[in-house]
Amino acid sequence: MEQTMNQATTPNQLGASWKGIAFRWETFLLAVFAFVFVMFAMASPYFLSVWNLSDATFNFTERALIALPMAMLIICREIDLSVASTMALASVAMGMIAELGAGVPAVVVIGLFVGLLCGLFNGFIVTTFGIPSIVVTIGTMSLFRGITNGLMGNEVLNSYPAGFSYFGQGYVHWVFSFQFVLFLGAALLFYVLLHHTNFGRRTYAIGANPVAAEYSGIRVNRHKMILFAAVGLMAGLASVLLTSRLGSTRPAIAFGWELSIVTMVVLGGVNILGGSGSIIGVVIAAFLMGIVTFGLGLLNVPGVVMTIIIGAMLITVISLPIIAQRLKAMRSKRL
Amino acid sequence: MNLKTLLAATAAVATLVFSPLSHAEDVRIALVVKSLGNGFFEAAHEGAQEAAAELGDVEVIYTGPTTTTAEGQIEVITSLIAQNVDAIAVSANDANALVPILQRARSRGITVISWDSGVAAAGREVHLNPSSNALIGEMNIRLAADALEQAGASEGQFAIMSATPTSTNQNIWIEEMRKVLPDYPQLELVDVAYGDDLADKSYREALALLSNHSDLKVIVAPTTVGFLAAAQAVRDEGRVGEVYVTGLGLPSEMAGHVDAGVVHNFAIWNPIDLGYAATHIAYDLVKDTNGNGTVSMGRLGEGTLDDNGEVAMSEPFIYDASNVHQFAEIF
Numbered sequence: 133m134e135q136t137m138n139q140a141t142t143p144n145q146l147g148a149s150w151k152g153i154a155f156r157w158e159t160f161l162l163a164v165f166a167f168v169f170v171m172f173a174m175a176s177p178y179f180l181s182v183w184n185l186s187d188a189t190f191n192f193t194e195r196a197l198i199a200l201p202m203a204m205l206i207i208c209r210e211i212d213l214s215v216a217s218t219m220a221l222a223s224v225a226m227g228m229i230a231e232l233g234a235g236v237p238a239v240v241v242i243g244l245f246v247g248l249l250c251g252l253f254n255g256f257i258v259t260t261f262g263i264p265s266i267v268v269t270i271g272t273m274s275l276f277r278g279i280t281n282g283l284m285g286n287e288v289l290n291s292y293p294a295g296f297s298y299f300g301q302g303y304v305h306w307v308f309s310f311q312f313v314l315f316l317g318a319a320l321l322f323y324v325l326l327h328h329t330n331f332g333r334r335t336y337a338i339g340a341n342p343v344a345a346e347y348s349g350i351r352v353n354r355h356k357m358i359l360f361a362a363v364g365l366m367a368g369l370a371s372v373l374l375t376s377r378l379g380s381t382r383p384a385i386a387f388g389w390e391l392s393i394v395t396m397v398v399l400g401g402v403n404i405l406g407g408s409g410s411i412i413g414v415v416i417a418a419f420l421m422g423i424v425t426f427g428l429g430l431l432n433v434p435g436v437v438m439t440i441i442i443g444a445m446l447i448t449v450i451s452l453p454i455i456a457q458r459l460k461a462m463r464s465k466r467l
Numbered sequence: 468m469n470l471k472t473l474l475a476a477t478a479a480v481a482t483l484v485f486s487p488l489s490h491a492e493d494v495r496i497a498l499v500v501k502s503l504g505n506g507f508f509e510a511a512h513e514g515a516q517e518a519a520a521e522l523g524d525v526e527v528i529y530t531g532p533t534t535t536t537a538e539g540q541i542e543v544i545t546s547l548i549a550q551n552v553d554a555i556a557v558s559a560n561d562a563n564a565l566v567p568i569l570q571r572a573r574s575r576g577i578t579v580i581s582w583d584s585g586v587a588a589a590g591r592e593v594h595l596n597p598s599s600n601a602l603i604g605e606m607n608i609r610l611a612a613d614a615l616e617q618a619g620a621s622e623g624q625f626a627i628m629s630a631t632p633t634s635t636n637q638n639i640w641i642e643e644m645r646k647v648l649p650d651y652p653q654l655e656l657v658d659v660a661y662g663d664d665l666a667d668k669s670y671r672e673a674l675a676l677l678s679n680h681s682d683l684k685v686i687v688a689p690t691t692v693g694f695l696a697a698a699q700a701v702r703d704e705g706r707v708g709e710v711y712v713t714g715l716g717l718p719s720e721m722a723g724h725v726d727a728g729v730v731h732n733f734a735i736w737n738p739i740d741l742g743y744a745a746t747h748i749a750y751d752l753v754k755d756t757n758g759n760g761t762v763s764m765g766r767l768g769e770g771t772l773d774d775n776g777e778v779a780m781s782e783p784f785i786y787d788a789s790n791v792h793q794f795a796e797i798f
Contacts, residue, residue, distance in 0.1 A: 176550075184549035191542050290563045301567060378537060380563035387536055429546030435503050435533040 157401040157453065161416045164449055168420065172427035179430055186307035190300075190377065192396075192422030193315040194370040195389055196415070199396040200322040201362040203414045206397055207326075207339045208359055209406030210258065210265040215367045216389035217276035218250040222371035224280050227289025227381035236295045243375070244368040250276060251364015258360065259353040265360075273390065281383045290380035300377025311373045318366075323411040335359070339406035396421055399446055493526040496749045497547045498742060499540060499557040500531035501584065507798040508558070511583070511742030518746035518765055525750060528552060537561035541568045548572050554749035557591075558583040566590035578752045582745040588775055592752060593762060595745050595770075597736035599779035600636075604643020606734050606783045607687050607714060612651050614685040614711035617731040622653040623684035626676045628693040628714070630664040640689045657683070662693045669696030677704055688714035694733070698724040718786050718794035725791050737784035738798060740767060744780050 172179045179185075198215050205212055225246040226239045234242070254272055258265045302310045326332040338345040338352055346352050375381055400417035402409025424445065428438045498515050500508035512529045519525040528547070532539025537560045547555055548571060555572055559565050559581055569579050569590035579586075582595035598606075611625050627644070629637045641659065648656060657680050662669025669688075673696055676683060686701070688694035694716040701710050707729045716733045724730040744764040751757045761769045762778060770778035786794060 178550050181549070187545050187549060191545065288561075288563055297567070374538075377567065378541075378561075378564035379567050380561070382537070382561055382564065384536060385564075386538065388534060389538075425542065426546060426549075429530075429543060430549055432528050432530055432546075432550075434529075435531060435539070435543075439533055 158410065158413050158416060160453060161399075161401070161413060161420065161449070165416060165420045165423065168424060168427065172423070172430070176427065176430045179427060182307050184430075185426075186309060186312070188422060188426035189309065189312045189315075191425055192418050193309075193311045194373050194377075195393050196396060196418035196422075197315055197318055197370045197373070198363065198366050198389075198393050199400070199414050199418060200318055200411060201359065201366050202393055203397045203400065203402045203409055203411060204322070204326055204332075204335050205356075205359045205363055206394075206402050206404060207406055207409050208335050208356060209339050209342065210356055210359070211269065211394070212251070212254055212265065212360060212363045213269040213390045213394075214250065214254060214272040214276055215363060215370075215393060216386045217273045217280070218247055218364055218367040219371040219374065219386040219389065220280040220383060221250060221276045222246040222368045223375045223381045223385050224283050224289065224383070226372070226375055227292070228283070230292045230296070231289060234293070236293050239293065239296060240299070240372050243372040244365060247368015247371060248361055248365045250367065251361045252357070254364065255357040255360030259357055277383070284381075284383045288380055288382055292376070292379060296376050297379060298376070300373045300375070300379075311377075314369075314373075319411060319415050326411050331355075331358075336407065339403075339408070392421070395446060399449065493524050494522075494554070494750055494753050495526045495528060495550075495552040496554045496556060496746055496753075497528040497530060497552045498745065499543055499547070499555060500529070501558050501560050502535045502539075503531045503533055506796070507738045508742075510738035510794075510797045511558075511745070514739035514742030514744075515746040517739070518743045518750070521765060522747070522750055525746065527746065532560075535560050537564035540565060544568050544572060548575060548577065551575070552577060553753045554578040554580070556580050556582055556745040556749045557586065559586045560584070562587050578749060580745065580749055580752065583741055585777075592776060593748055593772060594775075594777045595741070595748060596777055596779045597741055598781065598783050600639045601643050601646075602779065602782040603689065603715070604640050605647045606785075607640065607689050608644050608647050608651055608654065610713040610732060610734060610785075611654055611685045611687045614687075614713045614731050615653060618684045618709065618711050620653075620684050622655070624655045624657045624680055624682050625685035625687060626658040626660060626680065626683060627656065628660050628662055628669060628673060628676070628686050628688035628690070628697050630662065630690045630693060632661050634664075637689060644687075644689075654685075662690075662696060664690055664692045666692060666696050669693045670700050673697040673700035674704070677701070677706060677710065683710055686710065686712045686714075688712065688716075690714070691716050691720065695720050695724075698729050701729050702727060715783065717798060718791050719796075719798060721786070722791045722795040725786075725788050732785050732787035734783035734785050736780070737794075740780060740784065743767070744770070748778070 202212065222243045226243045229242050230239050254269055257263060257268045299310060304310050304313045326335060334350050334355055337350060338355060342352055374386060396417050397414055398404055400414030424442060428441060498512060515527045519527045530543050532543055540560055544555060555577055562585055566587050566589050569586060573579050579591045580593045580595065581591045585594040615623050627641060629641060648654065658676060660672040660676055662672045669692055676686060677700065686697045688697050694714045698712045701707060701712055707727060712730055713733050715735050717735060721730055721733055744767050747765040748762045751763045760772050764770050767781050772778050
């Protein structure tokens with residue numbers, strides 16, 4: 133993507149230090165979340181129930197798990213649109229090995245492994261041939277889904293071992309499901325990785341200016357390769373959770389998820405052109421999207437209207453700070 | 468968009484979001500469809516409303532995902548469980564993937580049935596099939612007899628246009644047709660052709676039927692693809708009025724051929740009746756008023772459950788010039 137475009141007025145590039153702005157962006161998101169939460173609590177008598185809210189987390193945790201490394205990949209000026217197809221391929225691999233009588237550990241390992249492999253494949257093509265990742269992963273999106281269809285045809289794989297359902301349906305303690313706890317753990321891990329390690333600093337450096345990063349001694353291609361692998365691995369993990377939750381695999385599994393994952397990342401304040409963003413923002417965005425879908429569902433808002441509301445919310449939330457900034461700038465000029 | 472329309476739109480959404488909740492004593496039945504914005508399911512919703520009006524104390528919640536995915540339906544069902552609805556009647560995008568979430572619904576005391584497109588037995592109490600093999604077989608022969616009469620013959624030859632020779636459904640239906648054939652002595656079955664559910668092959672097979680059997684009066688196609696191709700072949704050969712085509716078809720596809728006079732009448736399930744019967748069955752199960760092994764389907768009578776908990780609604784619904792255009796707008 134062009135360097136000049138990176139100067140565009142994207143939310144958290146306004147003003148001086150990115151840290152101060154990021155803080156403000158997250159506060160703003162949190163305020164929106166609180167507002168939406170209170171609105172739903174008033175609108176529906178079923179909303180404020182711990183079990184219902186716990187059920188609602190199932191709607192977004194799998195996607196949010198992929199959004200975490202995806203945020204880092206996008207900060208690094210790359211993207212992976214093949215994640216949903218990766219999930220499908222990993223799910224088929226798990227279904228097939230389960231059919232052969234494999235136990236729970238083997239099924240999980242094969243799911244993670246296939247995810248990792250898909251990620252490495254994307255990373256390899258992007259870094260070796262220098263093709264833009266959006267092009268490569270649109271290609272692998274069809275490729276992985278195509279292999280899935282070819283392997284399965286019209287059948288369904290559902291002979292998973294008994295204990296396998298725990299990952300997508302089990303609870304660690306009280307209302308805290310396994311996948312929710314796993315997501316919180318992963319969020320913490322990626323937070324530390326992006327904001328408190330050299331690896332994280334390098335991610336921002338590459339996103340801000342890949343050429344300068346290369347010349348300052350960062351192995352850009354290797355770095356990108358690791359991030360693609362991380363996205364693939366998390367897609368594999370998400371696939372384990374989703375497959376376990378559904379208890380079966382069909383070729384259309386997770387169809388269309390790549391877009392809602394990218395939406396989470398963008399809503400979380402990550403610059404789609406790279407260089408800035410934070411994990412906290414992505415986590416809040418995941419919760420926000422989850423709660424809005426669940427809340428509207430409770431009010432039986434038809435799905436068509438729901439997509440309109442979510443789309444409008446996305447545009448409003450992202451454009452409000454920019455409009456506010458513009459107005460402020462105009463006023464200070466006039467003075 | 469100017470400010471006024473924006474305000475109006477916001478107000479409309481707000482009314483939608485904050486519309487008052489209905490009476491708590493109503494039986495709340497959720498009709499979960501494969502996807503919203505599909506005419507077939509809108510018609511089923513209409514039928515559900517009809518049933519609700521008859522029953523009185525029923526609130527129908529019509530919902531579904533925007534795309535035909537199991538994941539989308541799971542999200543919808545999650546919010547229905549949270550609302551503690553009384554019953555969920557679902558036309559499933561995936562027979563297996565919905566089982567865990569529907570089991571959860573049942574464990575919280577919600578009655579679950581499937582209709583149209585079924586859920587594996589572990590996930591539901593009852594599945595409503597639009598029809599049964601025997602009823603479909605008999606209906607096809609009845610349609611053939613109607614068509615023969617329309618052709619002005621007291622007796623005559625007819626042929627069957629099927630899909631593939633290995634198609635399970637087709638073979639069962641053809642077998643059922645042969646079973647009732649002795650009751651219709653005026654009909655003589657001369658040939659069974661296989662168009663493989665491909666438009667071009669079905670068309671060629673239909674042409675072959677027309678040239679091989681010069682006295683052929685009726686072609687019966689229990690498949691929408693074969694039906695459409697055979698109707699086109701008869702028209703192209705200029706045999707309209709001489710040879711009639713009938714079978715199982717979609718009103719939207721057949722309306723033109725009915726107008727052209729090559730099709731007198733045909734049959735397929737009626738989506739309105741499906742939604743109507745599903746609502747009645749769900750209500751019956753919620754109220755626990757169903758008999759032993761039977762469920763009420765309102766004006767469609769009693770349904771008898773088989774060993775697998777499945778019930779057949781009725782014989783396929785007949786469409787002719789009087790109603791085909793009305794339904795052509797639906798599906």
